[in-house]
Amino acid sequence: MPNNDAEQKHTFAVLVENKFGVLAKVASLFSARGYNIDSLCVGVTQDPSISRITLVTSGDIQILEQIRKQLSKLIDTIKVLDMDESGTAERELVLIKVTVPKEKRGEVLQIIEIFRARTIDISAESLTIEVTGDEGKIRAILELLRPHGIKEIARTGKVALSRGAKTLKSTKN
Amino acid sequence: MRQVFSILVNNHAGVLSHVSGLFARRGYNIESIAAGPTEDKEVTRIMIVAFGEEDKLEQIARQLRKLYDVREVNQLSYNRSVTRELVLVTVTADSEKRAEVLQIANAFGASVVNISDFSVTLEASGNDHRTRILIKALEKYGISNMARTGMIALPFDGMSEDWEPLA
Numbered sequence: 210m211p212n213n214d215a216e217q218k219h220t221f222a223v224l225v226e227n228k229f230g231v232l233a234k235v236a237s238l239f240s241a242r243g244y245n246i247d248s249l250c251v252g253v254t255q256d257p258s259i260s261r262i263t264l265v266t267s268g269d270i271q272i273l274e275q276i277r278k279q280l281s282k283l284i285d286t287i288k289v290l291d292m293d294e295s296g297t298a299e300r301e302l303v304l305i306k307v308t309v310p311k312e313k314r315g316e317v318l319q320i321i322e323i324f325r326a327r328t329i330d331i332s333a334e335s336l337t338i339e340v341t342g343d344e345g346k347i348r349a350i351l352e353l354l355r356p357h358g359i360k361e362i363a364r365t366g367k368v369a370l371s372r373g374a375k376t377l378k379s380t381k382n
Numbered sequence: 383m384r385q386v387f388s389i390l391v392n393n394h395a396g397v398l399s400h401v402s403g404l405f406a407r408r409g410y411n412i413e414s415i416a417a418g419p420t421e422d423k424e425v426t427r428i429m430i431v432a433f434g435e436e437d438k439l440e441q442i443a444r445q446l447r448k449l450y451d452v453r454e455v456n457q458l459s460y461n462r463s464v465t466r467e468l469v470l471v472t473v474t475a476d477s478e479k480r481a482e483v484l485q486i487a488n489a490f491g492a493s494v495v496n497i498s499d500f501s502v503t504l505e506a507s508g509n510d511h512r513t514r515i516l517i518k519a520l521e522k523y524g525i526s527n528m529a530r531t532g533m534i535a536l537p538f539d540g541m542s543e544d545w546e547p548l549a
Contacts, residue, residue: 222529232415233399233406240396249398250416252469252530255521261529298495301418302468302507304536329464332539341468341507363388363427364418365531370470370503372496 218247218267220292220299220369221277226285227253227260235262238279244268248301248366259287263368292369302365303347304329305338308358317357324350335360384413385439386463386535387430389446390454393423397451401428404445410434414467414532425453429534456537463535465509470495471517472503474524483523490516501526 225231232251239246247265254261266276280289292299309317317336321328326340340350344367351359391397398417405412413431420427432439439457446455475483476499483502487494492506506516510533517525 230406233402236399236402240399243395245395248418250531252532255525255528335539363534365416365534366418368529368531370529
């Protein structure tokens, strides 16, 4: 039985009108109640008038329910979708800059190959790597690269799409 | 001018709303925004792509630096950084059209996340130019669902100060 009071991570996809200020409203909704956002990304959808905000937040079930209600109430919100892990494809893109002298480069390139990552920049003492995957894969590659000295990381935050036939159109009210 | 702001902030509730509010108050529509964790658990990196006149962007950067909880603001020029975005896209394609869609995916180095009887879900990453071309190519088949991460960037290392991009 899942514990209702336990803190859990949850991913919401929010379809909103593509106007300025909408993101600020969504963000202030979280800050006003002291809820933290673990990651957030925004991009337009196939309909240019609609943006999709994917955000990961954490809290117990009551808090998550509260967040869902508040998000639905915003005037620019078209739809709030729950992205539970089973029915969705989740991906994140990470750029990693690793400090690596020439002698060690081979080792790092091997890790890159195993994770099907890509080298996108190289200099005398560093490598910049692009990798995409779900949370587990990203964690694993970071773990392996850490001993080599990670200089800089940029992460997009998670995006998720439902795997089934559900589309934006069919869910739009 | 188009610019990427790489903003390191303390991972507190409210920072994002301050940052995005600053853009909103000035009537700037942020082209894309992505916020994700960094190596340091206390620090979050927010990447914002904005379009505007150079002095206006400069002004925004100054105001960002003044915000409480903002640790560092870096303005990355488009030409001197690696920029990437991830797109998940579901394309309508029955078994007849599937091969065509997969061919396009292959050409762009996109990977297949899911296939159903009447759709294909792809994962593609690239700079905005590349993703735009891919989406354009897929539009013909009908895009039923799409999620984009927004742009992230890291400065190039392997180039000298006076490097100029090819036109």
